[in-house]
Amino acid sequence: MQKMQFKIVSLILIALFYCIQGNAQNMQKGKKIYETRCLACHQADGGGVPNMNAPLDAASNVVGKDIARLVRIIRYGYNERVALDGFYYSNAMTASPDLKDNEIADLLTYIRNSWSNKASAVTIAQVQAAKKKK
Amino acid sequence: MYKLSNLLLACVFVFSVNAQENAGLRLPAGFSATLFADQIGAARHITINDKGILFAKLNYPNKAGQSIVRMEDANGDGIAEKQSGWGKYGGTGIYVKGNQLYASSDDAVYLYQLDANGEVTNPTAPKTIIQNLHSRRQHASKSITLDPQGNIYVNIGAYSNACQEKDRSVGSKGMMPCPILDSAGGVWKFDGSKENQSYAEGKRYATGLRNVIGLDWNNQTNSLFVTQHGRDQLNTFYPTMYTDAQNAELPAETMYEMKEGDDAGWPYVYYDPFQKKKILSPEYGGDGKLEGGKNALNPLVAFPAHMAPMALLFYKGNQFPAKYKEGAFISFHGSWNRAPLPQEGYFVAFVPFKNGKPSGEWEIFANGFAGADNNKSPRAAKARPCGLAEGPDGSLYVSDDSKGAIFKISFNK
Numbered sequence: 170m171q172k173m174q175f176k177i178v179s180l181i182l183i184a185l186f187y188c189i190q191g192n193a194q195n196m197q198k199g200k201k202i203y204e205t206r207c208l209a210c211h212q213a214d215g216g217g218v219p220n221m222n223a224p225l226d227a228a229s230n231v232v233g234k235d236i237a238r239l240v241r242i243i244r245y246g247y248n249e250r251v252a253l254d255g256f257y258y259s260n261a262m263t264a265s266p267d268l269k270d271n272e273i274a275d276l277l278t279y280i281r282n283s284w285s286n287k288a289s290a291v292t293i294a295q296v297q298a299a300k301k302k303k
Numbered sequence: 304m305y306k307l308s309n310l311l312l313a314c315v316f317v318f319s320v321n322a323q324e325n326a327g328l329r330l331p332a333g334f335s336a337t338l339f340a341d342q343i344g345a346a347r348h349i350t351i352n353d354k355g356i357l358f359a360k361l362n363y364p365n366k367a368g369q370s371i372v373r374m375e376d377a378n379g380d381g382i383a384e385k386q387s388g389w390g391k392y393g394g395t396g397i398y399v400k401g402n403q404l405y406a407s408s409d410d411a412v413y414l415y416q417l418d419a420n421g422e423v424t425n426p427t428a429p430k431t432i433i434q435n436l437h438s439r440r441q442h443a444s445k446s447i448t449l450d451p452q453g454n455i456y457v458n459i460g461a462y463s464n465a466c467q468e469k470d471r472s473v474g475s476k477g478m479m480p481c482p483i484l485d486s487a488g489g490v491w492k493f494d495g496s497k498e499n500q501s502y503a504e505g506k507r508y509a510t511g512l513r514n515v516i517g518l519d520w521n522n523q524t525n526s527l528f529v530t531q532h533g534r535d536q537l538n539t540f541y542p543t544m545y546t547d548a549q550n551a552e553l554p555a556e557t558m559y560e561m562k563e564g565d566d567a568g569w570p571y572v573y574y575d576p577f578q579k580k581k582i583l584s585p586e587y588g589g590d591g592k593l594e595g596g597k598n599a600l601n602p603l604v605a606f607p608a609h610m611a612p613m614a615l616l617f618y619k620g621n622q623f624p625a626k627y628k629e630g631a632f633i634s635f636h637g638s639w640n641r642a643p644l645p646q647e648g649y650f651v652a653f654v655p656f657k658n659g660k661p662s663g664e665w666e667i668f669a670n671g672f673a674g675a676d677n678n679k680s681p682r683a684a685k686a687r688p689c690g691l692a693e694g695p696d697g698s699l700y701v702s703d704d705s706k707g708a709i710f711k712i713s714f715n716k
Binding site for chain 2: 204205206208209210212213214216217218219220221222224246248250257259260261262263264
């Protein structure tokens with residue numbers, strides 16, 4: 170019984186370890202994509218540019234529940250001039266139609282867990298579900 | 304113990320006063336600054352009438368629901384103790400000429416009447432001078448200036464970065480000819496006294512200008528001068544042609560003298576300040592070296608890339624030392640597209656002029672608006688210089704459109 174418990178605990182620990190490591194890897198991949206495609210506008214600190222490019226840091230939508238919307242914004246770009254946390258932004262966001270599902274998942278995981286943001290990681294399944302919803 | 308705490312308090316007091324010396328700005332010797340107003344809203348352009356009353360146009364209404372703020376320093380201590388406002392439309396342009404006050408939204412220009420005391424008589428019922436101009440989000444702000452004859456010049460910025468078929472998209476080609484230029488990407492001229500004008504009543508005065516937020520009439524040359532915001536993102540769209548470091552320095556922000564019919568070359572070319580040439584845009588087949596724009600103007604002054612010139616003002620006063628007379632002040636909002644390299648700008652620059660021509664290198668006049676050196680974050684900048692105005696006594700005013708400060712800069716003989 171003791172042995173059994175030990176096995177379960179260590180299994181959980183190992184699984185946790187891989188999870189965290191997997192997350193760290195996803196974060197790293199997401200960061201790379203962010204730096205090449207997003208940083209120019211949203212800046213290194215995720216703070217964006219007042220009146221021009223929306224901030225991703227501390228943005229309620231970015232850490233929010235509507236993953237499908239975030240996926241669409243990345244795929245198709247964004248140019249709607251709606252109020253985001255009470256402010257408007259004038260620039261037209263570049264679309265990234267060539268990003269693969271796993272890359273979008275990594276990228277979203279990254280922006281949802283960088284700077285002051287803390288939110289759940291995004292899975293490939295969630296990215297695929299977003300496609301179907303459309 | 305009591306003494307110690309007093310001493311501490313005194314230290315804190317001295318320190319905080321010092322921190323606010325010259326309202327936090329760094330200025331040439333002999334100049335000083337005060338924080339004329341603060342937190343008034345997103346103050347874009349500013350203008351002052353001959354009574355010393357300052358009007359600021361806000362990008363969007365402030366908490367008090369005003370989009371034009373009137374400020375006055377009655378006791379002369381450099382701080383506006385009187386503040387009021389009106390107007391419901393956001394915008395950028397504001398310009399006083401005699402007893403007339405013009406202000407712009409992103410698609411129209413309105414005219415207010417001033418009485419003998421310099422006060423607006425019709426705040427809720429301005430005349431509509433120009434209307435239905437394109438306002439398509441990017442570069443939508445309408446800067447204005449007037450010539451001595453009363454013609455009004457309006458910037459209609461291009462609603463695009465480089466006139467690609469699909470704006471700001473990797474691999475999308477430039478449209479030939481660029482269809483935007485028929486109704487934007489230039490400066491339009493209207494009659495400053497006629498009501499309800501639009502494109503049909505106006506005239507495209509100058510073209511090939513991506514976005515001109517700073518413009519001013521030069522009385523010496525009797526001509527229009529403008530400062531253009533150069534295109535963005537050469538490295539994002541053409542990573543094999545431009546490194547991040549090259550993008551941080553390309554293209555130059557440029558100043559032109561625009562006569563009627565002139566063309567500054569956007570979107571077909573951009574100005575490379577190192578090769579000192581008009582280079583064909585990569586969207587139009589350029590490779591970073593091929594030249595283009597044979598008939599386009601060369602800039603009079605080339606400033607570092609992406610710093611975003613927000614206002615241009617020729618100094619007419621006598622308060623500042625002689626070198627400043629008839630020279631140009633330019634406010635730089637501060638860059639974003641130099642990332643991942645450090646940002647630049649967040650200052651007011653000066654270009655000396657003689658006989659209507661730049662007579663020396665540009666220099667930084669007032670610095671320290673961003674609060675911290677080597678600013679990497681536009682969001683964290685304490686202030687972003689925007690509008691410029693000259694008071695009747697020759698003092699220079701600078702507005703900040705992030706937190707809503709107005710700085711007053713004077714020379715202390």
